[in-house]
Amino acid sequence: MTTWTGGSPAFSRPHGDAYEELVSRVYITAVRLGRPTRDALRNEGLRDEEIDDLTAELMARELFLPGIDPDSWQVAPPREAMTRIADRIERRAAMSRATASEVEQLWRAAVGDGRVMEAPGMDLLKGVQDIVDRVRGLHRVAEERLWWAMDASAASCQLLQQAADDPDLLSVRPGADVRVMLDTALLEDEAALRFMERHEAAGHPVRVGNGIPFSLLLCDNRAALLDLSRHDPRGDGSLEARRTGPLLAIGTLLDEIWQLCTPYRATAEAAARAPGSRAPLDQRDLRILNLLTTGASDQLIARQTGVSVRTVERRVRYLMDHLAAATRFQAGVQAVRRGWV
Incomplete structure (x- = not known):
């Protein structure tokens, strides 16, 4: 335990659950007081070292707010403050559960225990090359x-x-x-x-x-x-x-x-296999149309076809007009219906 010494008897700070219980008791006391001050907390039996430590902790948890002077505090609205604390505790609990296995592996590596925690029929893979x-x-x-x-x-x-x-x-x-x-x-x-x-x-x-x-x-x-x-x-x-x-x-x-x-679909090959439905487009437009149906952006299509974005925009507009489509999506639908892609 940590011990503070001063003009009054030493304050031995408890740890773990004992400290949580002490913080809770002081918080409930402060709620009952309404506007806690150093003198009021002294009258509740707390020493200055305890008051300094516990009020700092309650401030850190946003349960206390600064008062008008260093020896007074305000109690934050409990419903809001305690809900925030509960949310933080739940997030920490979820994080603890999510990282437990990984931390276990780190610990085993640190203490020289080479065992790997695996369930039957489940293999953890060891890096990209293993994948x-x-x-x-x-x-x-x-x-x-x-x-x-x-x-x-x-x-x-x-x-x-x-x-x-x-x-x-x-x-x-x-x-x-x-x-x-x-x-x-x-x-x-x-x-x-x-x-x-x-x-x-x-x-x-x-x-x-x-x-x-x-x-x-x-x-x-x-x-x-x-x-x-x-x-x-x-x-x-x-x-x-x-x-x-x-x-x-x-x-x-x-x-x-x-x-x-x-x-x-590889549109050019599809068209070659079905001459009756051959698209009246050159190879470049066929590839633009094929990429268009996958949702590719104009920038991506330009990189894959080796032309400028402006050229892609012109060809997409031409294809939309040719297919009587108001949107890129409609152009893709019409192309599929006609058997071009």
């Missing part, structure tokens, strides 16, 4: 289903770049149900566009969505992977699950993401 290796492995073993939603995570970007150099790297055996969903943030990555076009050419549907929260991959009914490396570039917290509950939950989430995403 990349697991994703590649799940592509190799998938037999019936491989659903993959990608945000612009460190692991996703690394995988897309590797796939650009080796087109067979993320291939899946024939007959598997393959769904690929990419966040619109990846449309700025040329490797991502090549990846989508290869999947479309292979007959695997690709969709694009805005705001995919994190990368998810489901392989058959055997494993699911959560890639959180966009939120922590080191990849900490990412995991692979092989338990029934998480697999069903992740499968449901991926299906919901799929329904919310916009289909992506």
